[in-house]
Amino acid sequence: MTAHPVTTTTGLVMVGVTLTHGDGDSVVTALDDVSLTVEPGELLAVVGPSGAGKSSLLAVAGGLTRPDSGQVRVGAADLVAASRRQLAAIRRTEIGFVFQSGNLVPALTAVDQLRLPLQFGKVADPRDPMELLEEVGMAERAKRRPHQLSGGERQRVGIARALMTRPRLLLVDEPTAALDRARSQEVVALLAREAHQHGVATVMVTHDHDVLHHCDRVLEMMDGQLLPHTA
Numbered sequence: 453m454t455a456h457p458v459t460t461t462t463g464l465v466m467v468g469v470t471l472t473h474g475d476g477d478s479v480v481t482a483l484d485d486v487s488l489t490v491e492p493g494e495l496l497a498v499v500g501p502s503g504a505g506k507s508s509l510l511a512v513a514g515g516l517t518r519p520d521s522g523q524v525r526v527g528a529a530d531l532v533a534a535s536r537r538q539l540a541a542i543r544r545t546e547i548g549f550v551f552q553s554g555n556l557v558p559a560l561t562a563v564d565q566l567r568l569p570l571q572f573g574k575v576a577d578p579r580d581p582m583e584l585l586e587e588v589g590m591a592e593r594a595k596r597r598p599h600q601l602s603g604g605e606r607q608r609v610g611i612a613r614a615l616m617t618r619p620r621l622l623l624v625d626e627p628t629a630a631l632d633r634a635r636s637q638e639v640v641a642l643l644a645r646e647a648h649q650h651g652v653a654t655v656m657v658t659h660d661h662d663v664l665h666h667c668d669r670v671l672e673m674m675d676g677q678l679l680p681h682t683a
């Protein structure tokens with residue numbers, strides 16, 4: 453058995469991943485031999501100082517940036533070997549992205565935001581948008597547009613939208629950056645619940661140490677390396 457068994461039931465597996473930016477004298481190592489396994493249903497938090505490589509980690513795990521070396525798998529999909537076209541399909545069906553402030557489309561109602569991920573191609577077994585809005589506590593606001601929602605509500609819609617295709621992996625970038633303490637707790641508790649209930653491997657980058665108790669595991673990124681978090 454290898455140190456990192458890869459099965460179709462695994463969420464995210466990264467092995468020996470290195471990513472550098474620039475060249476010559478100005479080479480920056482954003483990811484330095486990073487290995488990481490995130491199991492289905494696990495909520496992992498990644499903390500660390502600015503410039504440590506957290507965004508780079510999300511970009512590589514999400515198939516947005518190809519690493520210089522190493523393996524990256526989401527379920528059975530090999531993100532390093534995949535063509536650009538295959539990567540786009542993997543991103544669309546297997547990976548959900550949640551951004552700092554929800555990143556909603558201004559003109560669309562909440563329920564239409566959720567239908568959006570289904571409009572770019574076939575999705576095998578999509579969630580029902582109204583049912584999912586109900587699950588995240590937003591059913592009564594289904595017809596509202598983003599400007600009629602609070603920051604926490606926008607974030608809930610953003611999370612629901614990311615779950616529409618039943619992704620295997622959810623990548624979450626600073627979800628509480630624009631929220632007060634109470635709303636931050638609610639949003640991260642929601643992420644934990646969704647991860648656990650639906651078996652979604654979830655990686656959340658955060659600066660917010662107050663929400664870490666909702667997470668199953670916390671790692672610290674430091675100079676491109678992932679280390680155990682010491683509180």
Ligand SMILES: Nc1ncnc2c1ncn2[C@@H]1O[C@H](COP(=O)(O)OP(=O)(O)OP(=O)(O)O)[C@@H](O)[C@H]1O
Nearest residue numbers: 473474480481482501502503504505506507508509
């Ligand atoms: N496109 C790029 N070109 C050159 N260097 C880059 C590029 N993107 C990131 N870097 C560098 O790679 C390193 C890691 O950056 P990254 O954005 O992953 O850090 P981060 O931990 O997400 O930081 P923050 O918390 O500020 O968002 C930094 O030194 C950064 O300057």
